[in-house]
Every structure is written in C-alpha cells, then in structure tokens.
Amino acid sequence: MKVNEPIKTPQAIVEIFKTSVNNQQLANQIVSDLNQLYPDYHINFDIEDCDKVLRIESNNSIDILGILNFGKLNSIKIELII
Numbered sequence: 001m002k003v004n005e006p007i008k009t010p011q012a013i014v015e016i017f018k019t020s021v022n023n024q025q026l027a028n029q030i031v032s033d034l035n036q037l038y039p040d041y042h043i044n045f046d047i048e049d050c051d052k053v054l055r056i057e058s059n060n061s062i063d064i065l066g067i068l069n070f071g072k073l074n075s076i077k078i079e080l081i082i
Helices: 024-037 064-073
Strands: 013-019 042-046 053-058 078-080
Touching (some): 024 042, 024 064
Antiparallel strands (some): 013 078
16 A cells, blocks of 8 residues: 555445425434335434425435435425525
8 A cells, every 4th residue: 555545445325305395203213214214324314404404314315316206205395405
C-alpha cells in the first residue's frame, strides 16, 4: 500500500422524503412495514420536523418508486425531497 493512499469504503445512498405522518405510532408501523419490504435499508422518521421526514439509507440503490407507491397504497403522502 502506498503512503497516504485513500482507503476505499462503500458510500451510503440517502434519500429524504416529506410525509403526512403526524404520530409516532404510525411512523413506527411504516418503518416496520418498509423494513419487511426492504430489509437492507436503514429507515427512520423525524416527525418533529415540519416535513415529517422519512429518511432511508442504503449501501445499494433505493427503490424510490416503490417507496412512493407504498405511500399511495396506504393513503400516506410521501414525496421525495430533492
């Protein structure tokens, strides 16, 4: 190894979504449901944020359309924040 050679580590992908979720119980249920669909994702909510943020992190790709469709199927507003 060369001196000062950078160590290559996998970069995590993070997507942030604005939601209509307004209580912790619903947020916990959504995280549980999404973890069943996407077990490799790290998923959490910040319902204290004005956008009721759903944050998803993955070492691979993130199924954005799948997340948006999950919201539609469950009557939950989920929008990708760009």
